[in-house]
Amino acid sequence: MAKELGDTIGIVMVESQGATFDEMERFAWDNGWMGTSAMWTLERPVDSKSNYLPSYVLLDNNGYVLSRGNPIEDHGKIEDMIDEQLKLAKKAPDDAPKALDKAWKEFLGGKYQKGIEAAQKVAEKGDEDAEAAKALITEFEERIGTELALIERRIEAGWCVEAKSGYDAFSRAARGVEAVADRMKTVEEKFDSEDFKREFEAEEALNGILEDAHDDGITKKVVKKLEKHVERYDGTKAADRAKRLSGFANE
């Protein structure tokens, strides 16, 4: 499912039998489960309300529990519910005032500033939808800020490839949004810095090495490449990751 849907949904895999963090990661590599957008943790971000494994909890677009159960039995049901959520994500909420349809359409169509402007027009009319329009502007700005914050965190954490691709899409959508203009300028300056370019190159090189590992795990051949990567890109965050991964050799 993670391979099919990529980043359009979040997938959180929770190891629930008392493994250590390293055991969990090694297990995932050895079984060829890495290489998707799924993330792996020992923490239970939501109660499964089940004593059995496997089990799942599906959250809707706003973090509310949609369903719990056995993921094997409910596989088709889960796919249907995810499809429904993905459709809903492209539409205004059912309870949104009709007057704000244009604002939602622009925003969800990736034109953030036009969405804000459409909501501002409704707010300026001062009629019964004005308060909802003001609240919507706040919500749009929060969403924009959250999206940019993730890009900023990715830059700091050395996830440069994703930061860059995420920013390319974000900057097209957020063009003209005054509330984040300064932050966007700072991000663009970072992209131009030598440190970022080195991190980016190191991460691209690491991603290339890990292509093989996604199918076969961390083999000795992969470890050799990881060790060379560590030498070449010493001091980068990608090299730190490469060093850690080389400890998961499966032969």
Add this chain to the structure above:
Amino acid sequence: MNTTIVGGTLVGALALSLAFAQEGGGEHASHTFAKEPVNARALASLEDFKGRPVLVEFWGTH
């Protein structure tokens, strides 16, 4: 043995299957990870997924 689904693929042999699917009813999930998950790519909390559905799967290594 357990069975789990990863990337849409059944892994393992025997499902501890019970018909225990429960529908949710207005329960909101909120969590910030104390330790960054593997492959989190700077995603730090469930809030970071806002606007997208989230599938949380509980599985085991044994």
